[in-house]
Amino acid sequence: MEVTKEYDVIVIGGGPAGMAAAIQAFKTGSEKVLLVERNNTLGGILPQCIHNGFGAVNFDRDYPGPQYSYLYEKELRSLNVDILLDTMVLDLTPEREVYAMNSVDGYLHYRAKAIVLAMGCRERTRAQIRLPGTRAAGIFTAGTAQRLVNIEGFMPGNRIVVLGSGDIGMIMARRLTIEGAEVPAVLEILPFLTGLRRNYVQCLLDYNIPLHLSTTVNNIYGENRVEAIETVKVDDKLQPVEGTEQVVECDTLILSVGLLPENELSRKAGVELDSRSNGPVVDSHMMTSVPGIFAAGNVTAIYDLVDYVSKSGEIAGRSAAQFARAGTHDSQSGITLKPGTNVGVAIPQKLRFDDDRSGEMFIMLRPNALLERAVKVELKHGDEVVGSFREQYARPAEMMIYRLKERELARLRELKTGELTAAIS
Amino acid sequence: MNSIGTAQARKRMDICLSCPRGCEIHTRTDENNEILDIEGNKCKLGATYVKQEITDPRRVLPTSVRVRNGVRPLAPVWTPTPVPKHLLLDLAAATRDIEVDAPVHVGDVIIENWRGIGVDLVASGEVPVR
Numbered sequence: 001m002e003v004t005k006e007y008d009v010i011v012i013g014g015g016p017a018g019m020a021a022a023i024q025a026f027k028t029g030s031e032k033v034l035l036v037e038r039n040n041t042l043g044g045i046l047p048q049c050i051h052n053g054f055g056a057v058n059f060d061r062d063y064p065g066p067q068y069s070y071l072y073e074k075e076l077r078s079l080n081v082d083i084l085l086d087t088m089v090l091d092l093t094p095e096r097e098v099y100a101m102n103s104v105d106g107y108l109h110y111r112a113k114a115i116v117l118a119m120g121c122r123e124r125t126r127a128q129i130r131l132p133g134t135r136a137a138g139i140f141t142a143g144t145a146q147r148l149v150n151i152e153g154f155m156p157g158n159r160i161v162v163l164g165s166g167d168i169g170m171i172m173a174r175r176l177t178i179e180g181a182e183v184p185a186v187l188e189i190l191p192f193l194t195g196l197r198r199n200y201v202q203c204l205l206d207y208n209i210p211l212h213l214s215t216t217v218n219n220i221y222g223e224n225r226v227e228a229i230e231t232v233k234v235d236d237k238l239q240p241v242e243g244t245e246q247v248v249e250c251d252t253l254i255l256s257v258g259l260l261p262e263n264e265l266s267r268k269a270g271v272e273l274d275s276r277s278n279g280p281v282v283d284s285h286m287m288t289s290v291p292g293i294f295a296a297g298n299v300t301a302i303y304d305l306v307d308y309v310s311k312s313g314e315i316a317g318r319s320a321a322q323f324a325r326a327g328t329h330d331s332q333s334g335i336t337l338k339p340g341t342n343v344g345v346a347i348p349q350k351l352r353f354d355d356d357r358s359g360e361m362f363i364m365l366r367p368n369a370l371l372e373r374a375v376k377v378e379l380k381h382g383d384e385v386v387g388s389f390r391e392q393y394a395r396p397a398e399m400m401i402y403r404l405k406e407r408e409l410a411r412l413r414e415l416k417t418g419e420l421t422a423a424i425s
Numbered sequence: 426m427n428s429i430g431t432a433q434a435r436k437r438m439d440i441c442l443s444c445p446r447g448c449e450i451h452t453r454t455d456e457n458n459e460i461l462d463i464e465g466n467k468c469k470l471g472a473t474y475v476k477q478e479i480t481d482p483r484r485v486l487p488t489s490v491r492v493r494n495g496v497r498p499l500a501p502v503w504t505p506t507p508v509p510k511h512l513l514l515d516l517a518a519a520t521r522d523i524e525v526d527a528p529v530h531v532g533d534v535i536i537e538n539w540r541g542i543g544v545d546l547v548a549s550g551e552v553p554v555r
Contacts, residue, residue: 047550050501051487064487066501066550070531150489153498178488178517197447201440206484206510392467398445 003097003111007082008324009317010098010112011035012089012265015044016306017297018118019072020313021320025116026079028321034082034110036089036100042076043069044120045143046306048150051171057307068306084108092269094290113324114292116316117266117280121298124258131163131255133220133229142168142256149175157252161229162186163217167195167304167397169256174203176254183209184248189216189234192370195397196304217253218245226251259302269293276345277301283334283350284361285319286312294320301347301366304399308364333417335381337363340423342375342394344368351420353413361404365422367394377402380421386411394424434461439478443470450475483507487549488520490535495527495552502535504544512542520546527554 008030011022014037022035041047046054049065056062059071076083087102096115100108123141131139140148140156146168148154160181162169165188173183186204191214193200204211218232218240233244261279263271271280272289279300280288287294296316297309334352339345345366365377371394379387387408391400404412412420434453441448450465458479463472477483487503508516516539525535529552536546 047501050489050503050549052485052503052549062485064501064503064549067531070551150499150501151497153489153491178486178514180518180521196445197440198442198445201442201447202484205440206513392446 001107001109003109005034005108005110007032007034007110007112009033009114009116009320010096010110011116011118011317011320012092012098013037013044013118013120013297013299014039014042014083014085015118015120015297016046016069016072016309017120017299017313017316018044018116019069019076020310021116021118021294021296021317022081023072023076023079024314024317025114025321025324026081026317028318030321030324031080032082033079034084034112035076036084036087036098038086038088040086042073042083042085048143048146049171050150051175054306057305058310065306072310089265092265092293094270094293096292113327114294114320115269116286116313116320117263117271117288117293117295117299118297118313118316119262119265119299121259121261121302124255124260126255129255129257131217131220133217134222136220136222136224136226138222138226138252139220140252140254142166142172142254145172145252145254146175149179155179155181156254157181157226157250159184159250160252160254161217161248161250162254162256164188164256164258165190165193165195165200165211165213166256166258167199169254170195170199170203172254172256173209174207177207177209183207184250185209185231186211187215187217187231188213189238190214191236193397216240220253221247226253229253259298261299261301263299266293266295266299271295274345274349276339277347279347281349282347283352284315284348285352286316286348287319287323292320292323294323301345301364303364304397308399308401311362335412335415335417336419338419338421339365340378340380340421342367342369342371342424343422344396346422351412353409353416361409363402363404363422365400365402365424367396367398367400367424369424370395371424375424377422377424379408380423381412381415381418386415386420391424437475437479439475441466441471441474443468443474452479454479482510484510484513486513486516488517490520490546491524492529492552493524493526494555495529496555497552500525500529500535500548500552501550502546503549504539505547506544508539508542508544512540516540527552 009025046065046069054068091099219230
């Protein structure tokens with residue numbers, strides 16, 4: 001099938017990263033921008049995130065998810081950007097050809113000068129954490145339960161146990177309580193809360209929902225429908241401690257056990273992936289290893305604030321538009337950013353200084369240790385400390401966003417190549 | 426949150442909601458709810474927060490209401506100004522009986538001065554007519 005349409009920039013995914021990317025690509029001068037979204041609405045996960053807590057960075061306000069999404073959608077729809085909803089992208093080539101289909105246009109074959117990957121992430125499921133027990137109905141991921149309750153208007157059950165103390169798990173425990181369900185327990189296999197503390201207060205303590213740390217699901221009972229679960233305490237190696245089993249009656253189990261960047265299309269396009277972030281290796285323009293293919297938001301790594309997802313989308317959209325116009329790609333030079341001590345993920349993996357496209361440069365670090373004390377973050381190039389900053393603590397639940405200072409940028413620009421290691425001590 | 430009563434002073438611990446850090450703040454208060462001593466807060470917002478928590482704890486309530494004739498059966502709503510904490514479950518239960526007609530627009534006031542507490546229930550999302 002022939003290419004039927006040529007675009008400057010095609011954005012795949014209409015969540016917060018994709019909307020920001022499409023807006024920014026258009027504003028940077030791309031006249032032909034297309035956004036392709038699989039769902040029948042824009043906004044990605046935001047329309048079902050009806051709780052507040054969005055917009056503190058970008059709007060200096062506290063909005064519910066749908067309202068945050070609406071602000072971007074309104075701007076996007078005011079621009080001359082093509083939007084295809086209900087459309088599934090099937091394939092993407094390194095030559096930036098997009099194969100997609102929907103029920104109106106049928107099979108589509110488009111080509112773009114630049115692509116932005118903004119497919120977001122997926123939830124880890126029961127299979128991925130090898131949960132034992134029967135295959136009864138009543139086991140949902142937190143996001144599915146959230147969609148049922150907040151968009152479709154169904155309650156997944158009446159007595160609901162939540163596994164996982166991430167933000168989505170705690171927010172759903174509150175949400176289900178607000179809608180009249182009973183939540184007898186939130187379980188967390190780790191010895192500490194994995195979500196934000198404020199959610200522990202606002203979602204669990206305020207609604208008298210008990211949290212059990214170092215505890216997981218040992219068994220699930222029920223033939224057709226969940227009837228109970230067995231919980232068990234775990235030791236410091238996360239192994240079950242015999243004799244600590246307890247049966248909790250419930251009709252529903254909700255899993256909030258982590259998110260994984262969605263990169264099926266990235267793989268098809270031959271984009272190099274980082275085994276730590278589970279997303280594409282990106283440079284400071286959010287360009288992947290394939291020239292002209294950019295990535296933004298949760299497809300690159302799991303963010304904890306949507307505001308930074310939008311910011312990464314803006315960088316990707318702007319860079320994609322510039323690439324579309326210039327038709328060239330950056331040289332392979334640049335400084336590789338590596339995660340050092342106490343750092344799990346460092347984004348972007350490559351800092352580029354071969355042009356002055358962006359006046360500012362951010363790095364994002366996800367700590368992999370819980371340090372409840374003042375910490376120092378050092379950026380070292382060989383033995384040279386190029387930059388450092390202090391934080392009051394380091395927690396896996398909260399990523400550190402650091403805007404490189406002028407003199408640090410100037411020094412890195414001089415160094416041009418090599419490795420920069422980010423370490424927390 | 427946790428209060429241990431004694432004749433003279435009451436001890437309590439609060440996790441501050443002013444920022445993501447979430448300081449664990451330990452205070453002792455007298456019978457008039459005056460703070461006798463406070464520790465654990467890394468900034469002065471912590472003291473203000475605990476004072477508010479002691480006298481009039483408030484929270485934002487995000488929930489949803491039913492929509493007639495909309496493309497979706499629900500509209501997201503919230504209280505942009507926080508409501509007294511002790512009313513949360515009561516108000517949440519009340520929203521389950523609220524039904525509005527599509528279209529719903531961001532910012533639409535669903536209930537003005539809800540229960541006379543000076544707080545509006547406001548739509549936070551769009552629901553077009555089916």
